[in-house]
Amino acid sequence: QVQLVESGGGLVQAGASLRLSCAASRRTFSSYAMGWFRQAPGKERKFVAAISSSAISTDYEDSVKGRFTISRDNAKNTVYLQMNSLKPEDTAVYYCAGGSSRWYGFRPDDYDYWGQGTQVTVSS
16 A cells, blocks of 8 residues: 655745655655645645656646746655745645656546645735
């Protein structure tokens, strides 16, 4: 059973930065794509960013391009989401997701494993 554990969320003011981490218990972590999604209250879970298994390819939702950066350290079985210039509209629960292939998808159904989520709240 693969476990994903997120950390790094919190309450910050607009313009601040946070770095989310997701540690995976998967021995073959380096073989699979990873993603970050977020879900605001009353809304569906939406794609934020993804990274291929070797980190050769990344992708971002339009509203976070230029502000968020996804990265991974395969030696540590960890994926990161660096979030800069945070805005109140970034407030959500952020979920780490583990894929089943080297290449990522953009839908929740493209991922097999999920963390428990970490709350990010940005005040204006």
